Amino acid sequence: MAVLELRQISKSFGAIRALENVDLTIEAGEVVGLMGDNGAGKSTLVKIIAGNFPPTSGKILIDGEEVHFTKPVEARRKGIEIVYQDLALCDNLTAAANVFLGREIKRRVGPIRYLDHKAMYERAAAIFAELKSETRPRDLVMRMSGGQRQAVAIARTRLSDPKLVLMDEPTAAISVRQVAEVLDLIRRLKETGHAVVLISHRMPDVFAVCERVAVLRRGRKVADKKIADSSPEEVTALITGALQEA
């Protein structure tokens, strides 16, 4: 059964049609690339799946069951984790505080519940080690490189055992070595049975890790095919509109 199924999703902002009748199916353990030019509707689609706002029309099914999200927490509860394009981190907090933001580990003494800093530092350190990142849990995000910030954002998705991880441009602002690490991480997610949607501008990344690629142009899905049956040239043509549909 599909982890995520979108049926005829449309979204309008006033007179602007951001998405028109988009269908998309993601199976468990599948890595799908979602590509398109700026303004093609990628971010809108991600925000609908993540529960930031509802579609104007269409259905969202998770494990075959229809869902209606009104806020991101509800999507997270259904097993969808998102790594946002701007990384959505609080610069003034430590790496560990960011990883656990909104789901802090607490201890209880009588009626008083308090933050268990030690447990959060240890768990965050373990996750960073697992991601082979040199990020230190107690460092402030303010003083971090692009790659370390990326690791913090990705570490957030490792707190639960999500069915689907949405990554919005995870390799946009980081070094070449860090890109390889992020791609390794995506492969590791796949090996453990997690589905990943990779939203990216970077053709080499998509062709390196994805099995399937979906292309959006002006709010419509113009292609959805196996990577093995496509080529970077074809996808580029689809994105720019040189090729109408494939």
Next chain:
Amino acid sequence: MSESAERRSVADIADVTGLQTEKGFRRIINTQPFWVLVALVLICILMGSISDTFLSERNLFTTTRNFAFMAIVALGMTTVIVTGGIDLSVGSIMGLSGIMAGITLAAGYPVWAGLAACLLSAMAAGAVNGFLIAYLRMSPFVVTLGMLAIARSLALVISNNRMFYEFGPDQALFIAIGGGSTFGVANPFWVLIILTLVFAWLYRYSTWGRYVFAIGGNSEAAKLSGVPVERVLMSVYVVSGLTAGIAAFLMVGWLGSVTNALGQTYELQVIAASVIGGANLMGGVGYAVGAPIGAALVEVIRNSLLLAGVDPYWQGTFLGAFIILAVLLEKVRGRRGE
């Protein structure tokens, strides 16, 4: 996870905690309250050597009591400033809640009823601020400026411009709470010590404190992470009202009378204390200990100028210069950090 990876993560923790002991001290040195405390101690030593009265028991007693009122309100203000907001209405809320306490006690109700009337009216005013700022997304500056006028006017309406100095059957107790002392230290200062510990604990160990700082750092990110941003933001203004109410209750007991002018222009001193204590007006940075330290500096300087025989008309100039200086200092330190 493989065993080697397991071991590696454990080693990492040791590395990090090892680094932390050194960093812990450096982290304290890098904070503004630390340097303000150093300045405070230096001024005290200097004043102590110049003036015989400065370090006298009497002067220390009144100084600690005087800045306690300001510092209690500054604890709430610091929390507001950490979220990136400001509360200009605290002085007027003191006026309103002080009058509410006075009128309730004067009507013959017991002291707990006076306390309830005082704190509830202060929190209600804070709740109105918080609702407009958190849920209607209005600017904190504009909303609390409006409340500055509204709360002061309500104090005038409720009191009908009367002064209250007879506080019913519990008068002696009420006066003792705000004006008395315990173990040689003024009661308001004890309240300040307890509240500072409470706020320090909340900042460090409660999810509420964590969310307050997260909102100040990046409210959009906090929202996406599932932080109840509106609820926390509203609560912060209620807390600010509450601290103003606590200070008003103690202050009226100390003064022995209350008029609607209680706490007039107090917001300026309170904001100065918070900012000097390291609260960053851009949000995301602030310290519970910064409130009493900042307030102490403001009061000690005021006190020193008086003892040095400087015309009190100059006080506003010094206070204003200190606010600007504190922000400038923060800016310089921030630039060096980059």
